Amino acid sequence: MATVDEGTGYEIAFGTFEEAKAMVGQATPVRFGRVEVNAPMIQHFSMMTEDANASYWDEEYAVATWGALVSPPAMLMVWLMPLEWDPEGSRPEPLLTARVPLPGTTFVNASTDTEFFAPMRVGDHLNVVEEVVDVSEEKKTALGVGHFVTTLSTYRRQDGQLVAKNTNVLFRFGAEEEGS
Numbered sequence: 001m002a003t004v005d006e007g008t009g010y011e012i013a014f015g016t017f018e019e020a021k022a023m024v025g026q027a028t029p030v031r032f033g034r035v036e037v038n039a040p041m042i043q044h045f046s047m048m049t050e051d052a053n054a055s056y057w058d059e060e061y062a063v064a065t066w067g068a069l070v071s072p073p074a075m076l077m078v079w080l081m082p083l084e085w086d087p088e089g090s091r092p093e094p095l096l097t098a099r100v101p102l103p104g105t106t107f108v109n110a111s112t113d114t115e116f117f118a119p120m121r122v123g124d125h126l127n128v129v130e131e132v133v134d135v136s137e138e139k140k141t142a143l144g145v146g147h148f149v150t151t152l153s154t155y156r157r158q159d160g161q162l163v164a165k166n167t168n169v170l171f172r173f174g175a176e177e178e179g180s
Contacts, residue, residue, distance in 0.1 A: 011094050011098065011099075012094070012098050012105070013098065013099050013100060013101040013102075014101055014102070014103060015101025015102060015103075016101070016102075016103075017102065017135065017137070017138065017147065019101040019102075020100045020101050020102045020135040020147065020149070021135050023099075023100055023101075023132045023135070024132050024133065024134060024135060025131070025132065026131065026132055027129050027130065027131040027132075028096055028129055028130045028131070029129075030127050030128075030129055031080065031093065031127060031128055031129070031130075032080075032125060032126070032127045033079045033080040033081075033125065033126050033127070033128075034083055035079065036079075036122075036123055036124060036125045037071050037079055037120050037121060037122050037123065037124040037125075037126065038122060038123075039059075039069050039122050041075070041078070042056050042069060042070075042071050042072065042075065042122070043056060043057065045072060045074075045075055045078070046072065049072070049074075051072060053072070055069065055070045055119075056069060056070065056071075056072060057069075066119050066121060067121055068121040068122045068123060069121070069122045070119040070120060070121050070122070071119070071120035071121075071122075073114070073116055073120075073164075075120070076114065076116075076120065076155060076163075076164055076166070079120065079124075079126045080126055080127070080128045080155070082095075095130070096130040096131075096132060096151055097149050097151055097168075097170050097172070100132060100135065100149050100172070102135070102146070102147050102149070102172050103146075103174060104144070104145075104146045104147075104172045104173045104174040105174065106143075106144065106146075106172070106173050106174065106175050107170055107171070107172050108143060108170070108171045108173070109168065109169075109170055109171075110148060110169040110170060110171045111168070111169045112166060112167070112168045112169070113166070113167045113168075114164055114165070114166040114167075115164060115165050115166075116163070116164045117162045117163060117164060117165075118157070118161055118162065118163050119163075120163055124157045124158065124163075125157070125158040126155055126156065126157060126158075126163060127155070127156055127157075127158070128153050128154065128155050128156075129153070129154050129156075130151055130152070130153045131151060131152045131153075131154075132149070132150075132151055133150040133151060133152050133167070134148075134149075134150040135147055135148070135149050135150075136148040136149075139171075141171065141173070143171065143173055143175065144173040144174050144175045145173060145174060146171055146172050146173025146174065147171070147172055147173075148169055148170070148171050149169070149170045149171075149172055150167065150168070150169050150170075151167070151168050151170070152165060152166070152167050152168075153165070153166040153168065
């Protein structure tokens with residue numbers, strides 16, 4: 001069963017631990033970002049973070065060093081972020097963690113670890129494949145009772161070159177009622 005969260009417009013799957021555990025090893029189809037890595041977005045981000053790294057600003061330096069201006073590593077997910085609106089009215093595909101059928105309506109990111117293998121250069125058109133790696137048995141925490149869902153996202157360039165891998169652990173739970 002899936003319901004639409006009115007706040008986000010995303011569908012959230014609900015189900016049992018057994019249904020969720022059956023998703024371990026399943027991967028999404030390749031999803032391409034809507035925009036290529038580009039200098040204006042890199043420089044806007046770098047202005048907001050006050051990052052003067054020449055690799056983001058100085059084209060001559062960046063071309064000699066990397067082959068093109070490069071994106072800050074912190075922008076990895078920016079290039080693949082599903083957009084909330086488009087003129088055709090389509091809704092974004094929910095992230096894989098929202099499609100894992102479990103009880104609980106609250107999601108908290110527990111940890112994330114990203115390993116980079118190649119720079120993201122201006123002109124790259126990145127894609128990602130997400131995979132469910134693990135779903136924990138039910139755990140009781142100070143936040144509530146729920147399950148930890150571990151996913152692996154593999155990011156590649158348009159030519160197939162590996163750019164990064166991100167392992168993310170999310171805790172999905174039902175919030176404790178006050179006084180319980």
